Amino acid sequence: MKYETVYRFGQSVWPILFNRRNIPKTCPACKGTGKVILADKKKRLCPECYGRQVVTNWINSEWYVGDELTVGQVRIEHTCAFNDGEDSGFSNYGHQEEKYKEGYMCRETGIDSGTVWYIDKLFASHEEARAECDRRNAKDKLGRAV
Ligand SMILES: [Zn+2]
DSSP states (O other): OOOOOSSOTTOEEEEEEEEEEEOOEEOTTTTTSSEEEOTTSOEEEOTTTTTSSEEOOEEEEEEEEOOOEEEEEEEEEEEOOEEOSOOOSOTTSSEEOOEEEEEEEETTTBSSSSOOEEGGGEESSHHHHHHHHHHHHHHHHTTOOO
16 A cells, blocks of 8 residues: 655644633632532532632634644554444444544654644645635634534
């Protein structure tokens, strides 16, 4: 079996990332006091915010282009399709869809251990990456799935 990958070793690539920001909000469980009163009237540390009075609140903002990366490892995960006939209702047996995943590990984000960047979020130029971000952000604004 021969594989031809989209990118090669040493090539510069640009990832696109979805920027999620954490804007902590007042804990709704304790209304920001950090404590809760139980049935026995004892005050306890709020189990939702652990006394911090605020909780994590992720706000999705938008797609953006990450820093330039250098390809250092290619990971291909190709699962063959098979069908052992009987559809027993247990998905572990009987039927398997063909799956192909092409991922890259880069010098800047770790090779062997670190981030695996998949081809749907990796581009050969900053311009292409920017264009894809614009496309996805425009779709987001229309409230459609990306
Ligand atoms: Zn709380």
